[in-house]
Amino acid sequence: MVVASDKFKGTLTSAEVAAAVTSGVRRVHPDAIVDAVPVADGGDGTLAAAVAAGFDLVPVTVSGPTGEPVRSGFARRGEVAVVELADASGLIRLPGGIPAPMTATSYGTGELIAAAIDAGCTRVILGVGGSASTEGGAGLVRALGARLYDANGAELTEGGAALSALATVELTELTERLAGVEVVVACDVDNPLTGPSGAAATYGPQKGASPAQVEELDTALTNWADLVARARREPAGAAADLRHAPGAGAAGGVGFAALALLGAQLRPGIELVLDLVGFHQQLAGADLVVTGEGALDEQTLHGKAVAGVAAAAAEAGIPVVAVCGTNRLDVARLEQAGVLAAYALTDLEPDVRRCIADPVPLLRQLGEQLAADHLPRSTMTTTERGAV
Numbered sequence: 001m002v003v004a005s006d007k008f009k010g011t012l013t014s015a016e017v018a019a020a021v022t023s024g025v026r027r028v029h030p031d032a033i034v035d036a037v038p039v040a041d042g043g044d045g046t047l048a049a050a051v052a053a054g055f056d057l058v059p060v061t062v063s064g065p066t067g068e069p070v071r072s073g074f075a076r077r078g079e080v081a082v083v084e085l086a087d088a089s090g091l092i093r094l095p096g097g098i099p100a101p102m103t104a105t106s107y108g109t110g111e112l113i114a115a116a117i118d119a120g121c122t123r124v125i126l127g128v129g130g131s132a133s134t135e136g137g138a139g140l141v142r143a144l145g146a147r148l149y150d151a152n153g154a155e156l157t158e159g160g161a162a163l164s165a166l167a168t169v170e171l172t173e174l175t176e177r178l179a180g181v182e183v184v185v186a187c188d189v190d191n192p193l194t195g196p197s198g199a200a201a202t203y204g205p206q207k208g209a210s211p212a213q214v215e216e217l218d219t220a221l222t223n224w225a226d227l228v229a230r231a232r233r234e235p236a237g238a239a240a241d242l243r244h245a246p247g248a249g250a251a252g253g254v255g256f257a258a259l260a261l262l263g264a265q266l267r268p269g270i271e272l273v274l275d276l277v278g279f280h281q282q283l284a285g286a287d288l289v290v291t292g293e294g295a296l297d298e299q300t301l302h303g304k305a306v307a308g309v310a311a312a313a314a315e316a317g318i319p320v321v322a323v324c325g326t327n328r329l330d331v332a333r334l335e336q337a338g339v340l341a342a343y344a345l346t347d348l349e350p351d352v353r354r355c356i357a358d359p360v361p362l363l364r365q366l367g368e369q370l371a372a373d374h375l376p377r378s379t380m381t382t383t384e385r386g387a388v
Contacts, residue, residue, distance in 0.1 A: 002036075006045060006292065008325055014039060014045060021366065024369075037053070039305050040273050065100065065133055070108065074113075081113075090130035094132050102209070104159060106133050106137055106257075109140050110142065127269060163220035167227070169227045182265075187250045187255055187269065188304075192245065224253075229243075245259055283312075287319075290322070292322045298328075341370070343369055
């Protein structure tokens with residue numbers, strides 16, 4: 001059996017979910033071979049998934065979304081680095097959880113990328129979910145060498161609101177820094193940078209922006225896109241305006257900066273993570289795949305870890321079941337996602353607060369149930385499997 005679950009947000013890491021499920025499975029099948037493959041969809045948890053898959057964690061202290069130092073890091077294997085925006089510049093890093101929609105920055109994420117490049121990494125995998133800012137990735141590229149000036153020649157302050165005063169974009173140092181470096185962004189949205197479905201309008205309210213602030217941020221991002229296009233056109237003469245590119249609005253516009261200024265490729269987050277952790281190789285000989293996340297709902301069907309794991313397992317002809325905290329999908333919707341059955345903590349304990357407070361014993365029980373329901377009664381031992 002392969003357990004490839006996302007975290008139960010705020011409760012258990014993906015590794016802890018796998019350990020609890022495995023414990024339950026082995027109460028039914030003591031000799032079961034269970035491979036844990038922690039996964040994530042490109043947001044928070046991506047760094048942990050990479051480390052669990054054998055990457056080395058390189059600690060780095062960087063600037064948080066409002067400027068305070070935070071202890072973060074990147075995961076490294078050879079010349080490949082994995083950077084998680086949420087861990088440096090995400091909502092989870094806001095002091096006291098207080099939103100800063102006009103001033104929050106992605107600068108710390110740029111510092112992580114810079115540290116990875118300085119360490120000799122030539123391929124950077126960037127997970128961008130969970131951003132606290134709406135500043136078009138301006139902070140990120142500044143940390144990598146871009147210079148942003150107002151009409152008086154003074155450097156801009158951080159944050160999306162400041163981009164309204166932007167007059168000049170200087171890219172020389174950034175271009176030199178990124179020479180020979182490939183950037184791949186885990187991105188699951190197709191929003192443009194600006195407009196009614198852009199970064200400010202779609203995600204600004206989730207980051208604390210009022211309607212008036214959303215309008216101000218969209219205007220600021222428009223100015224940012226205008227000046228980036230001008231800066232890119234002057235030296236290269238190539239198609240320079242990427243504000244309407246699908247995914248440009250990801251992470252408050254970090255997608256735009258990655259596309260326009262880092263030359264990045266955007267890929268679905270879960271597909272990228274599954275490749276990183278070697279999920280497809282783990283499927284060989286498996287009888288069952290168990291995936292999961294805190295809540296199964298409509299979002300699960302659109303680019304989340306559960307749907308991605310189920311699709312990959314289906315290609316290999318392996319059945320999939322899910323564990324979760326709560327399940328809001330009926331049988332038809334589960335089948336649409338490629339999931340045979342869902343096992344929820346709330347099936348055993350209706351009180352959600354108790355599920356959150358002590359989920360491990362419940363997950364063990366779910367592991368017992370799914371093993372009894374879906375694993376063959378005759379399970380090979382490790383020795384027998386190796387002989388095969």
